[in-house]
Amino acid sequence: MSSKGETAARRTEVRSAGGAAPVPSRGVFILFAVACGAAVANVYFSQPLLVTMGRDLGMSPGLVGSVVTLTHVGYGLGLFFLVPLGDAVDRRRLIAAQLLLLVVALAVVASARTPVILLAGMAATGLLAVVTQTLVAFAASLAPSAGRGRVVGLVTSGVVIGILLARTASGLMADFAGWRSVYLASASLTALLALVLYRVLPRDIGARPTTLRYGQLLRSTITLFARERLLRLRALFGLLIFAAFSTLWSSIALPLSEAPYFLSHSEIGALGLVGVVGALAANAAGRLNDRGLSRRTTGIALALLVASWLPLVFTRSSLGALVVGVILLDLAVQAVHVTNQTLIYALYPDAGSRLIGGYMVFYSVGSATGAIAATSLYAVAGWGAVCLLGAGFSCLGLALWVFTRRSSSGPAVEAGSRGEG
Structure with missing residues (x-):
């Protein structure tokens, strides 16, 4: 059994993680x-x-x-x-x-x-x-x-x-x-x-x-957004990347179920296995964040997100191009999402649930926007227009990164860099 001194040392080691265990x-x-x-x-x-x-x-x-x-x-x-x-x-x-x-x-x-x-x-x-x-x-x-x-x-x-x-x-x-x-x-x-x-x-x-009552707890979520530029910025990144993500995944079954593929629901669903490759590869984003490279990781990932729509345009003529586009898109979205959550949690670890819950509201808005817009657009303008929509969301995200990168006040640091973009 550990001595009292060893136990105290262990608790000190993990205090910054927000727990005593x-x-x-x-x-x-x-x-x-x-x-x-x-x-x-x-x-x-x-x-x-x-x-x-x-x-x-x-x-x-x-x-x-x-x-x-x-x-x-x-x-x-x-x-x-x-x-x-x-x-x-x-x-x-x-x-x-x-x-x-x-x-x-x-x-x-x-x-x-x-x-x-x-x-x-x-x-x-x-x-x-x-x-x-x-x-x-x-x-x-x-x-x-x-x-x-x-x-x-x-x-x-x-x-x-x-x-x-x-x-x-x-x-x-x-x-x-x-x-x-x-x-x-x-x-x-x-x-x-x-x-x-x-x-x-x-x-x-x-x-x-916290000593906050439930109503105060909910109001404090809004207060955190009003106070923290980094939280607002990362929430906007989340909205845009998940709008792009949802643009693809809510509408991809439509061209695949038509000529020349006529794929079944099970075959279309198997495409999710391809997306897992990109999601797993993006685990490296967490390690890059731990090295203080969150801004660079975000920029590279958003550039990949924009690039992913080029092969996706050729979905109707090449399943290989679709696979490449899916991997790039899921890798990029996952990398930005991991970076977002790592940075915003570090702002106030004691308010981690409120920070992540509030951030994910923007994720939901982005996902719903992408799904509604993509399926509606496909009905009137086809797959090419859907790809332009997804690329548009992606380009907005990259433009936001470029703008905030130039105006931010210093490099990313782990525990609460308010000016990081």
Whole structure:
């Protein structure tokens, strides 16, 4: 057993991480990543299942489309109203409670016999899936400050991989055992994760709980945005990169399901496996952030994001070009996203949940904007116009980086460089 002196030294070592417990092993952070991917996947499972759901429950096409809308609305509300709670209560207990409530919501979806019950269950699923962001903030708080970028990169990879593979997994499971099996399986996995995380995660999260009441906690999120230029800037980067990300992934099934490919839903869903390559490769962004290269990483990644749309233009004539474009785009988005979260968390580690929750609201706005604009534009102007839209979002992000890079007041530093761009 460690002596009192050794214990005190260990706590001092991790104090900057926002907790009094020893730094967890890499295996625990991998568990964080798995839990993040499993939770966020629930937001995207329904996309390849809409037709089957609608037929099973006798829903009109317009009502079927609201399944996705309500799930994302629930997620957006959860980012603002639930994620900040991580700054006021024990995150270990909060995560377990949200996961167990998510199990209930998934069970409601799986057993729904009427459209009203299904839609209510989907909205609740989106609301509770924001446990993903509580997990990200908790992982960042447990990481040593010198290695926070690597930890955020690892955990965020789980989020992106969950998003990319959700459609593939749900399509395959639905073909094998029906659409309800997707949500029953997810409920079982979520219940298991709740138990494992409650047993594995540290109880002592340090002197982090705030004295703010719930209403004050929510208002302070807005105050943080008003106060911190870096937070506003990184939120804008997040909005633009996820608008580009959603422009691709919300519309790519349209040209692939038409001539000359006529790919099935399962084959289109397998494209998510290609995107995982880019997401994993972008883990290097976390290490670059730990070396103080966040500004350079952002610039290079945004340039790659712009470049990714050149091969994507040739999707109709070359699947190879599509693969290259997908890898570049996912690598770039993941790199900027990891950089964003690493930098904003360092501003106020004790307000990590509010910072990340507020930032992710912009992610949701960007994702919704890209999806709505891309699918609408494809219907009237085709795939080339969609690529121009995605390139436009990407160019805006790069232009924002160039402008703020010239006007920023110094190089990036790890703990709260307010002027970093």
